Amino acid sequence: MRVITAVVSLLVVMGALLLFIGPDASPSPPIDPEDIDGYAGIILIDGQGVGAVSIASYEADTSVTYFAVPGEGSSFLGWYAAGGALLSVSAELTAELAHNPITATFGTADQVAKPFTFNYPTYPDPSGTASASFALVLSLSDYAESLATEDLPRRSVADRPYPDYMVDPEDYAVLQLAERLSGITAGMGDLAVADVILRCIQSTIVYTTDGELYETDEFWATPAETLYARAGDCEDTAVLFCSVASAMGFDTALVAFEGHMGAAIHVDGVTGGTEFLGAALTYVYVETASDSYAPIGALSELFDPMGAILIEITGDDQ
Numbered sequence: 001m002r003v004i005t006a007v008v009s010l011l012v013v014m015g016a017l018l019l020f021i022g023p024d025a026s027p028s029p030p031i032d033p034e035d036i037d038g039y040a041g042i043i044l045i046d047g048q049g050v051g052a053v054s055i056a057s058y059e060a061d062t063s064v065t066y067f068a069v070p071g072e073g074s075s076f077l078g079w080y081a082a083g084g085a086l087l088s089v090s091a092e093l094t095a096e097l098a099h100n101p102i103t104a105t106f107g108t109a110d111q112v113a114k115p116f117t118f119n120y121p122t123y124p125d126p127s128g129t130a131s132a133s134f135a136l137v138l139s140l141s142d143y144a145e146s147l148a149t150e151d152l153p154r155r156s157v158a159d160r161p162y163p164d165y166m167v168d169p170e171d172y173a174v175l176q177l178a179e180r181l182s183g184i185t186a187g188m189g190d191l192a193v194a195d196v197i198l199r200c201i202q203s204t205i206v207y208t209t210d211g212e213l214y215e216t217d218e219f220w221a222t223p224a225e226t227l228y229a230r231a232g233d234c235e236d237t238a239v240l241f242c243s244v245a246s247a248m249g250f251d252t253a254l255v256a257f258e259g260h261m262g263a264a265i266h267v268d269g270v271t272g273g274t275e276f277l278g279a280a281l282t283y284v285y286v287e288t289a290s291d292s293y294a295p296i297g298a299l300s301e302l303f304d305p306m307g308a309i310l311i312e313i314t315g316d317d318q
């Protein structure tokens with residue numbers, strides 16, 4: 001699991017114009033420090049990489065625009081608010097003038113930040129809406145190596161008819177997402193947790209055909225590949241859902257229709273909508289391929305549940 005664990009440097013600057021880490025840092029500030037009056041906020045720098053933050057522009061008493069420049073061998077991974085919420089992964093950030101600290105995060109050149117933002121019902125009163133915003137820190141080289149792997153069937157073959165073997169609750173990208181979602185769903189009941197997982201995937205993974213994404217008519221993506229692309233088609237998002245839900249302690253299954261695949265989840269005591277009976281558990285259908293919210297149990301009339309095949313994720317293949 002590759003997450004930011006090392007704080008390379010921690011600097012606090014209030015009202016300063018330029019903040020540089022690294023031996024080659026010697027730019028001149030674009031704005032007179034006297035103009036800032038101490039209202040430019042506090043910038044913290046975090047992560048495994050090095051980099052600099054400058055003030056690109058400043059509106060007196062209004063806002064300030066920061067610009068992040070990664071140092072050699074580093075990448076910029078995003079701006080975070082004091083509570084840890086992701087503000088942006090763009091190098092440029094315009095912020096209200098405030099003394100609340102903003103953290104600029106730099107990673108290694110191999111790290112890339114993938115932003116995930118979605119809404120979900122508040123808990124315990126589900127009539128309200130909360131918003132989650134975070135980034136997963138993924139690896140460019142792991143992604144390239146994964147795509148180049150030739151020992152995985154990427155489509156149905158005789159002894160691997162379904163992509164259940166690609167469900168991987170221990171994958172480092174899956175674990176990052178599960179950790180984020182666990183933080184968001186702390187204290188929620190199991191059905192609400194399952195709903196948040198589903199909303200996250202429906203909202204953040206853009207339905208994209210294998211032809212558009214992988215330039216082939218059929219391509220079974222690993223959950224990490226789908227998270228990296230933040231895109232995928234039906235079996236890719238179903239595999240991702242099963243991986244994340246499994247990492248968060250749920251029993252899951254894939255559901256194969258003629259020309260479609262979805263997922264299913266067992267939630268103790270919860271029934272309703274389209275259900276499938278496994279060897280020992282009952283599963284409720286989840287439509288992971290929809291980009292708009294389709295609740296747990298909802299199945300399009302286009303697909304016949306009577307003709308579907310339930311593939312329970314047992315862990316034997318992982």
Ligand SMILES: [Ca+2]
Nearest residue numbers: 219220233236
């Ligand atoms: Ca696919």
